[in-house]
Amino acid sequence: MYVSKELISIFLFFPNMSSSKSITFSIFLLIALSSTYASAATFTIQNNFPFTIWSAAVPGGGRQLDRGRIWARTGFFFNATGQGRCQTGDCIGQLQCQGYGRPPNTIAEYELTRDNNLDSFDISLVDGFNVPMEFSPNSGGCTRGIRCAADINGQCLIQLRAPGGCNNPCTVFRKNVFCCNSENCGPTALSKFFKDRCPDAYSYSRDDQNTTFTCLGGTNYRVVFCP
Secondary structure, eight states: OOOOOOEEEEEEEOOSOOHHHHHHTOOEEEEOOOSSOOOEEEEEEEEOSSSOOEEEEESOTTOOOSEEEEEEEEEEEEOTTSBEEEEESOOTTBSSOSSOOOSSOOEEEEEOSOSTTEEEEEEEOTTOBSSOEEEEEOSTTOOOOEEEOSOHHHHOOGGGEETTEEOOHHHHHOOHHHHOOSSSOOOOHHHHHHHHHOTTSBSSTTOOSSSOEEEETTOOEEEEEOO
16 A cells, blocks of 8 residues: 655744734644655745635644645634634634534645556545635645636625635535536536636536646745635
């Protein structure tokens, strides 16, 4: 079985914010993938909103991994013990996420150095949309990034609307035609709502022909909320 040996450092930078908000996000997360250091990938996460966003990543610190996801949590409140709730991207009321966030949430997904020493990465709207996002390489000569910057929340269809975001139809209707639990599925009018606005992002679970991008292993990446 393949075991990744990369060491990932995830830095969170939040420009143009008050000093109190900057302190809130002065977080360094080091994810050890193997006891043997082979190469490194750095993920820089940046918030361009004029308000505070809580970032989340799974797997979290100290876990071996070769794939994962990053997303934003909005509309949150946490008490002194780290318990609370987020309106979107919630982690079962936990400050430190142990699992995936609750939809709707825009997701940056990655898989590191699997085939032919290539990383793969994408933006997924399979769990809906909560914030505009950019996911792009910023080293190694790899230049093709992904942007999903449309006002999907403002334009969200009535049947998909959710507090703070826009649900994917699978979340709302739980039917195979939207969730693709079998091979016999394809785009629908509701998934095309997302595809028309963010053509480079996954709009349903088997929408992968032109929505997964690759770079050489060891490339660094940037995730931007509100690019």
